[in-house]
Amino acid sequence: MKKLIILTKTFSLSFFSFISIYGLFLLLGDIEGLFIGVFILLVCFFTFSIRFIGLVIGRRKILAMKRYQPNLIFITVIAFSTAILSVSNYTLETSLKHSLSARVKNHFYLEAVLVEKDRIFERVSFLSTLENMNVSSASVFYEPQDKELAGSAIRHIRKMQSYHNGWIDVHEALPVTLILYRNPLIFQQHLPHHSYENLQALYVPSQETIHLLVTNEMDENPDQFLELVGHEYTHHWMISYLLENKLDNRHLPRWFEEGIAEYAGKQSVREVPIFVPLNFIPFTRLHTVEDWAYENRRKSSHRPYRQSYYAIDQLVKDGNESKIKILLLNKQKNFYRLFEEVTDESLIEFEVRFLREEFMNLKR
Structure with a gap:
């Protein structure tokens, strides 16, 4: 003994x-x-x-x-x-030619233990060729010609922080890392394994990092870049918010999480998409990551991002912003059962109603 x-x-x-x-x-x-x-x-x-x-x-x-x-x-x-x-x-x-925060260094060390070491060396080697802009809320890695975009990204992240504090809840999100790429091949090489097609950006929760491919269209239209930053940062904000409340995002349907990110991203650049008739798919078939990836493939006739945006937009129009917080912080109940309790209608009834109202507004 x-x-x-x-x-x-x-x-x-x-x-x-x-x-x-x-x-x-x-x-x-x-x-x-x-x-x-x-x-x-x-x-x-x-x-x-x-x-x-x-x-x-x-x-x-x-x-x-x-x-x-x-x-x-x-x-x-x-x-x-x-x-x-x-x-x-x-x-x-x-x-690297710039200092790293403790959180960023911790991600590198954990990745070195948990994933292939060659990938970590490649990533560090790539980041060493980039410039860095570092503030308390974000660390942005960028090529020299993208200094202006990096600055606008940091300002937009601050804006998104204030926006989410106002419409969901007050929360000081964890610092996020944003890496801007110009080369599509390098962009794909530095992404973890995924099943999505035609990606321009991806938030990786385990790295607390947003990988974003900068295109020529974004140079001509900066709002397109900022909308994407807002969308991906919203994913980061939600994960950080749930973590503060001792939760993760596994209880959230994919359409709900992506809808919030899509809505917030468009609101951040004051874009209000005109309703376009679409080949609607029931949200219960957009529940998992696999469901979402399948319906968002190149040859799919569905537009899951757009219809999820319309759903969140309808919840806001109904005055149910506070109920979005309740759905986010759901710890025990089935999501769809709780959705019916807080909105006083089933998901199917909600789908039919918001589509009908969008069609009515389109005819006016």
């Missing part, structure tokens, strides 16, 4: 020491990180040497070995973790 307690204590101290050292290097830059790393290694070396010498010259070697062994393991863990993290921190910091 005593051995188990000692083992548990040693493991716990080693684990929490590693986490503390990891957190320390997330906050440090290249030179100071290297300096602190060398300092900790020297302390570990002298401590280890004193302990080891005590074991060698001690009279009761066996008892001393049992007594000091947990301490030596603890010191060894600190030394190895310091060496690995200090070198990794220095390499990452010097690879």
